[in-house]
Amino acid sequence: MKILIGTLLWVLALVAVCEKVDVYRTGYAIEKLRVEKKQAQQEQRGLELDLARVTAPEQIERVASTKLGMVRPRYDQVVLIGPRQKSQPPPSQGVLPVGQLVLR
Amino acid sequence: MIERREKRRVVVAGVLLGIGFFMILGRLFHLQVIQAEDLGQKAGRQHHKVLTVEGGRGTIYDRNGKILSMNLDVPSVFGEPRAISDMHSTAARLAGVLLTDVTQMEAKLNNRRDFVWLERRLAPEQAQRVRALSLPGIGLVPEGRHFYPNGALLAHVLGFANVDNHGLEGLERRYDGRLRGERGHFVVERDALGGAVFPKGLNYAAPSAGQDLILTIDEVIQYIAEHELEQAVTKTRADAGIVIVSEPKSGAILALAVYPTFDPNRPGSDANLWRNRAIADTYEPGSTLKIVTAAAALEENLFSPADLLYGEDGKYIVENTVVHDHHKHGWMTFAEVLQKSSNIGIIKVGQRLGSDRLATYLAAFGFGQKTGVDLEGEVRGLLKEEQAWGRRSLASISMGQEVGITALQLTMAASAIANGGWVMRPYLVSEIKAPSGQTLARFEPSARRRVVSSATSRTMIDILRGVVLPGGTGTLAALPAYDVAGKTGTAQKLDPVTRRYSATRTVASFVGFLPADDPQLTILVVIDEPKVDQWGGTVAAPVFQRIAAQAVQHLGIPPKDFKGQVLAARAPNASPEPKKASWEYVVGR
Numbered sequence: 001m002k003i004l005i006g007t008l009l010w011v012l013a014l015v016a017v018c019e020k021v022d023v024y025r026t027g028y029a030i031e032k033l034r035v036e037k038k039q040a041q042q043e044q045r046g047l048e049l050d051l052a053r054v055t056a057p058e059q060i061e062r063v064a065s066t067k068l069g070m071v072r073p074r075y076d077q078v079v080l081i082g083p084r085q086k087s088q089p090p091p092s093q094g095v096l097p098v099g100q101l102v103l104r
Numbered sequence: 105m106i107e108r109r110e111k112r113r114v115v116v117a118g119v120l121l122g123i124g125f126f127m128i129l130g131r132l133f134h135l136q137v138i139q140a141e142d143l144g145q146k147a148g149r150q151h152h153k154v155l156t157v158e159g160g161r162g163t164i165y166d167r168n169g170k171i172l173s174m175n176l177d178v179p180s181v182f183g184e185p186r187a188i189s190d191m192h193s194t195a196a197r198l199a200g201v202l203l204t205d206v207t208q209m210e211a212k213l214n215n216r217r218d219f220v221w222l223e224r225r226l227a228p229e230q231a232q233r234v235r236a237l238s239l240p241g242i243g244l245v246p247e248g249r250h251f252y253p254n255g256a257l258l259a260h261v262l263g264f265a266n267v268d269n270h271g272l273e274g275l276e277r278r279y280d281g282r283l284r285g286e287r288g289h290f291v292v293e294r295d296a297l298g299g300a301v302f303p304k305g306l307n308y309a310a311p312s313a314g315q316d317l318i319l320t321i322d323e324v325i326q327y328i329a330e331h332e333l334e335q336a337v338t339k340t341r342a343d344a345g346i347v348i349v350s351e352p353k354s355g356a357i358l359a360l361a362v363y364p365t366f367d368p369n370r371p372g373s374d375a376n377l378w379r380n381r382a383i384a385d386t387y388e389p390g391s392t393l394k395i396v397t398a399a400a401a402l403e404e405n406l407f408s409p410a411d412l413l414y415g416e417d418g419k420y421i422v423e424n425t426v427v428h429d430h431h432k433h434g435w436m437t438f439a440e441v442l443q444k445s446s447n448i449g450i451i452k453v454g455q456r457l458g459s460d461r462l463a464t465y466l467a468a469f470g471f472g473q474k475t476g477v478d479l480e481g482e483v484r485g486l487l488k489e490e491q492a493w494g495r496r497s498l499a500s501i502s503m504g505q506e507v508g509i510t511a512l513q514l515t516m517a518a519s520a521i522a523n524g525g526w527v528m529r530p531y532l533v534s535e536i537k538a539p540s541g542q543t544l545a546r547f548e549p550s551a552r553r554r555v556v557s558s559a560t561s562r563t564m565i566d567i568l569r570g571v572v573l574p575g576g577t578g579t580l581a582a583l584p585a586y587d588v589a590g591k592t593g594t595a596q597k598l599d600p601v602t603r604r605y606s607a608t609r610t611v612a613s614f615v616g617f618l619p620a621d622d623p624q625l626t627i628l629v630v631i632d633e634p635k636v637d638q639w640g641g642t643v644a645a646p647v648f649q650r651i652a653a654q655a656v657q658h659l660g661i662p663p664k665d666f667k668g669q670v671l672a673a674r675a676p677n678a679s680p681e682p683k684k685a686s687w688e689y690v691v692g693r
Contacts, residue, residue, distance in 0.1 A: 042246075045176050052171035052253035057327035076584065078657055 159285020160248050161269060162314030164262060166323040167358075167534065171253060173262055173276070173368075175314070177246040179231035180224040185215050187241035194239050198222065201233040224267055225249040250276075252368045258326050260380040261319075261360050261479070261532060264368035273371075273378050275317065275532065278480050282536055285314040315544060318535035320356035325349055328654045329359040333629075336647045337363050340612075340634035346382045346511045347647070349655060352519035352617055352626045354549035355528030357477075358655075383475075383482040386508030387630070390595025391445045391577075391640070392615050393504030393514075395521055398442055399564050400465035401453045403556045409439040409567055413449045420448040422499040427451060443570040445577045445592060447503045454502025462501060463490035468555040469517040470527050471509050476552070477530040485509045504595060505605075515628045518615045521564045522589070522623035525556040565589050569620050572645075581616055581645035583652050585663035589623075590616020590648065592640035597633065609633050614644035618652055624661055627651055 053059065064070040135143060161175040181202070188194050195210035202209070202223050212220055224247060226234070231244055250265045263274020271280035329347040337345040349359040366377040379385070401407050415433025419426060429446050441449030454462055466472065472487030486508030488497070500506040512530060520527045529550045536545040556564075568589035572582040577592040593613040596605035613630045617623040629644040629651070637643050656663075 042177055045174065048171060049174050049176060049251055049253055052174070055170070056254045056257070057324055058254070058257065061327075 159287060160313045161250055161265060161285060162283040162316045162539070164275065164283075164317045164319065166319050166321045166326075168322065170323045172258060172319065172321070172323070173250055173252050175248045175250050178225045178228070178249045179234075179244040180247045181222045181226060181231070181234050181242065181244055183213050183215075183220050183222050184218060184241045184243070185213055185220065186218060188213060189240070194242065197237055197239065198234070198242065201237065202226075202230060254323070254327075255369065256365045256367045257323070257330060258321060258360075259365050259368050260362040260378070260382070261321065262368055263378075264371045274380070274479065275319075278478055279317055279533065279536075282315040283317065286312045288312070313539040316537045316539065317533050318537065319532055320351075320358065320534050321360070321532065322358045322658070324658050325651075325655050326359040326361065328658070329361040329651055330363070330365070332647050332650050333361045333363050336629075336631055336643065340631060340636045340643055342631045342634040342643075344381060344632040346628070346630040346632075347651065348382055348511055348515045348626075348628045349651065350515055350519060350530060350626050352522040352528075352623045355516065355519070355530045356534065356549065357530055357532050358625070360532075380479060380481060382511040383477060383479055384510075386483060386485045386510055387611050387632070388505055388507065388595045388597070389509050389514055389613065390504040390593040390611065391447075391450075392518075392591050392593030392613050393507065393509070394442060394445065394450045394502070395564065395568065395591050395615075396465060396469050396471075396517060397450055397454050397457065397462060397502045398438070398567070399521055399556050399560055400461060401438075401457050402563055403465075403560045404457065404461060406456050407438045407453065409437060409563060411438045412436070413438060413441060413446075413452050415446055416448050418448070420451065422451060423495045425496060427499065439567045439570055442567050442591065443573075443576045445571075450503050451499045454498055457502075459490050459493055459498045462498065463487075463493075465555065466501070466507070468527070468553060469520060470513050470552070471507065471517070475510075475512050475516055475530050477512060478532050478547075482512075483510060485513055504593065511628055511630050514613075514615055515626055518591075518617060518628065519623075519626045520555055521561055521568070522617040522626055524558040524561045525554045526551045527553050527555055565620050565623075568616070572616070577641040578614060578616070578645045580641060581614055581648045581652075583618065583649055583656070586618050586652070586656060586661075587620035587664055588616055588618045588649075588652065589620040590614055590645075592645060594638060594640045608638070610638040612638060612640040612643035614640050614648045616648055616652075618656070619661065619664060621664070624659070625652065625655055627655075 160177070163171060163175070164173040166172055181198075183194075185191075191210055191213050195213055196206050198204075199206040199209040204223070209222065212222055222242070223230075226244075234242070235244060248269060249267075250269075252259075252262060252264070259274075261274055263271060263276040263278075265271045265276045265280075265283075269284055271277040271283060276283065329349055333345045333347045336342070345361075345363045347359065347361040348357065350357045360380075360382055362381050364377060366372060366374070371378065412435050415429060415436055417434060418429040418432030421427070427447055429444075429448050431444065433440075433444060433446050433449070436444065436446065436449060438449075438453070440446075441453065457465075466487060472485055474482045474484055488506070493501070497506055516527060516530055529552055531547055531549075534547055535543060538544050566589075568591060569587055570576050571578040571591055572588045573579070578590050581588055581590050581592075591614070593611070593615070595611045595613070596607070597609040597611060598604070599606040599609065611630060611632055612634055613628065615626070615628045617626040627648050629647045631643050631647070634643045655661075
């Protein structure tokens, strides 16, 4: 009887210890994932910021004028033509879609 | 004998053991009962660690979802002086990496406190170098820093926030309570190495990220306005300049440019540069205010556009003061008074209107009051009570002198002429969103009052069309294929020494709207003290024209003879998701 009770107590203690170890192991895993999530979010925000920087109008104008040799169109170089009707076929290459501003 | 001795030994041993037992018991009682609370707290501090998490400042978007300001965590370096054995060596190595003075760094480290900030918000490469040093007692911790990806663009509207996450200027200040997230904290158990282990059931207060603002500003139109303003101020060697672009029907501000400007990423210390001149500075508007005098006279049925007024051949005496016109005029119609910007003509209009009615209309158009725009630092302007007007005040105020207005007040007054007579409340924030994307507040256009009828509005628009036609003072504002209505202004500035109007120091301005038959844009250009030229019609009107030309293309506003059909118009309160433009540029031929 004494041996049985002793064994039972020993098993209970073992289960309790295992459970505690499991809690700590899960805790470490959660903490690791939290850090990873935070890093990924930061990376995403950093990329969004970079995107905002490179698509800023001043940056676009700088690249267009210095690297691509583009110039601002004069006002009279822009023509507005009518919108595309539903019955018309979609524009193919070389055909200007109707309803767009055209630089000439 | 032996038994007695053994018994004595047993008693002595028992007594000693008993004393020992009671001593241990006493110590236990002292530790577990008397010092329990104090020791419990100490143990808690050793085993538990409180982590503080910054909520992060909200993001500001333009009307098309472009990011105008954003918060990002960047590393800050701190020191724990008690954990540092060699102060000088640590300070020298850190100073080398952070590019600071060794003595200053050592002074920061020689501190009795447990924790000192050494350098906050480092560049990523600097942080990497600090990390590589692996110095004992030196650590890195992430802190939020606000970035403005467009640099100086919209600086006076956005303002900036300081290192402690407090908004100091502009919208950052006005909406600080919304933008600033709340700090959170959670308690974790520490392991033997001091690392964090997530426990169950311990205290946790989640940080809340700041709310996001969606502005009425259009980033592209803002860039166009700032670019053209800078060119004009530089070319004319002016002191400063302002451009405001707004929607007359809603009061939404599409662009608000002030020059000179600053970069909110590095605002510096010159507070003069931070001032938003469009709402915080007053100036005498000169002839642009004639639109209010004329609209009031029409609304009171005192004149019709064809009524004749005599221009006195350019010289008119008012209360012993001679008033001149820039050009000599004889008989001219009421409409021509505005087209030619005749001071004498508008004084006569003002005289028939009377000071009480002129004062009433000026107040109704919003002068002498704040517009209610959602920015800090707006002033009321200077409009004297009618009872305080002097003998010449009626004549002076009729043509835009003796009154101090803000650029935004004039923009809203011109918008009232354009939109059928409604004075709108200008606004910059159209929506406030939670970090989850849920809309928390939406700001709709709001009319403050109606000042003139739609009939008066239509008549005024027709008259102001004439200002940009041949014979008018604002021909350089004309835009081919679009009907433009507007008014030039060349206001002499008061010389602080002579206390007289200066002949050379002026404020050149042009306020106008287009398309005239259905106004969708009101644009005001103010150039302060141009040195090369001084007239509103030659300095400010061309700036208006260039901004208007690019803005109508960007917004897809069709010209007057356009036979097609606009597929979709951009809504004033567009969601942050980019919308496909109704019209696009196609480069070719």
